[in-house]
Amino acid sequence: MTDTARPAPLGPGAAVLAFDVGGTDTKSAMVDVSGQVLGLRRTPTARDDADPARAIAESFAELARALRDDHPEIEVAAAGVSVPGLVDEVRGLGLFASNLGWRDAPIRDLAERALGLPVAFGHDVRAAGDAEHRLGAARGHDDAVVLAIGTGIASSMLIGGQPYSGGGYAGEFGHSLADPRGERCPCGAIGCLETIASAGAIARRYREASGREAAGARVVLDAAEAGDPLAQRIWGAAIEALAEGIARLVATLAPEAVVIGGGLSQAGPALFEPLGERIDELLSFHRRPVLRRAELGDDAGLLGTALAARDLAAARTAAP
Numbered sequence: 001m002t003d004t005a006r007p008a009p010l011g012p013g014a015a016v017l018a019f020d021v022g023g024t025d026t027k028s029a030m031v032d033v034s035g036q037v038l039g040l041r042r043t044p045t046a047r048d049d050a051d052p053a054r055a056i057a058e059s060f061a062e063l064a065r066a067l068r069d070d071h072p073e074i075e076v077a078a079a080g081v082s083v084p085g086l087v088d089e090v091r092g093l094g095l096f097a098s099n100l101g102w103r104d105a106p107i108r109d110l111a112e113r114a115l116g117l118p119v120a121f122g123h124d125v126r127a128a129g130d131a132e133h134r135l136g137a138a139r140g141h142d143d144a145v146v147l148a149i150g151t152g153i154a155s156s157m158l159i160g161g162q163p164y165s166g167g168g169y170a171g172e173f174g175h176s177l178a179d180p181r182g183e184r185c186p187c188g189a190i191g192c193l194e195t196i197a198s199a200g201a202i203a204r205r206y207r208e209a210s211g212r213e214a215a216g217a218r219v220v221l222d223a224a225e226a227g228d229p230l231a232q233r234i235w236g237a238a239i240e241a242l243a244e245g246i247a248r249l250v251a252t253l254a255p256e257a258v259v260i261g262g263g264l265s266q267a268g269p270a271l272f273e274p275l276g277e278r279i280d281e282l283l284s285f286h287r288r289p290v291l292r293r294a295e296l297g298d299d300a301g302l303l304g305t306a307l308a309a310r311d312l313a314a315a316r317t318a319a320p
Helices: 052-070 107-115 124-135 199-210 217-225 229-253 263-267 269-282 297-318
Strands: 016-021 025-031 037-044 078-083 086-088 093-097 102-105 119-123 144-149 153-159 162-164 257-261 290-293
Touching: 016 052, 016 124, 016 297, 025 052, 025 297, 037 052, 037 297, 052 078, 052 102, 052 107, 078 107, 078 124, 078 297, 086 119, 093 107, 102 107, 107 119, 119 124, 119 297, 124 144, 124 153, 124 162, 124 257, 124 297, 144 229, 144 263, 199 217, 199 229, 199 263, 217 229, 217 263, 229 257, 229 269, 257 263, 263 269, 269 290
Parallel strands: 016 078, 078 119, 144 257, 257 290
Antiparallel strands: 016 025, 025 037, 086 093, 093 102, 144 153, 153 162
């Protein structure tokens, strides 16, 4: 269990706990009334094939004890929990998470019993998108799309300043159709965007085509910039697929901003400049969104989870 650097304060509000569950690691932290994030830790996500949701919920109790022991003077009012996969925030269910092994799991109820606190429950990428809207690169834009491009591609859509969930099914941008004659995706469909344009896909396609090792998309980008035609083709195909996908989002949702985070965003101008130029070419009368790099990094999901917990605490305080 290790502490990581503290992200920027969230501003005044209720003291809360936040748990951002990933397929490999879980981030946990306490937020005090000033908005300072305390005791941020990354620990292995709890595993139990027989009852994976219960195991993770029970791990929250252990993590909460450690945070409270370190900060006994702080009285927390609520907790936030965010998880990957398909999530029904209204009913508090983890509908499906292939890498965590649950279906229709009552995660919110399990977490509330484990923690003895009211729990705000949600999706990890929607939480990150809300944080980018309230604290980061999407500030000032109530209609926005936040993309997380790493091993896969996920998204969060904000409409009128509110995250849109579609009953838990919205935001699967990586599984939108990019090439009907393309590769089979692990999800079972053919030609999903993330088989072409995720950081993981870029590295994998280069390895398979070249027979050379590529630990990540940065290796492919470096090779492309050094003049490798194969790397240029694979990088260019990723840019084209992303631009076409974003152009469809623009035509459908008319976002004011498109924010890109995740590992691929670390490419900086090598990603954003050609992507922006190609989006401009594809659009006609449409409102051109500003294209921005995410500002909150790996902590966005945890910060959004803490914000949701604070919202819940405030609503409970205001209720008659």
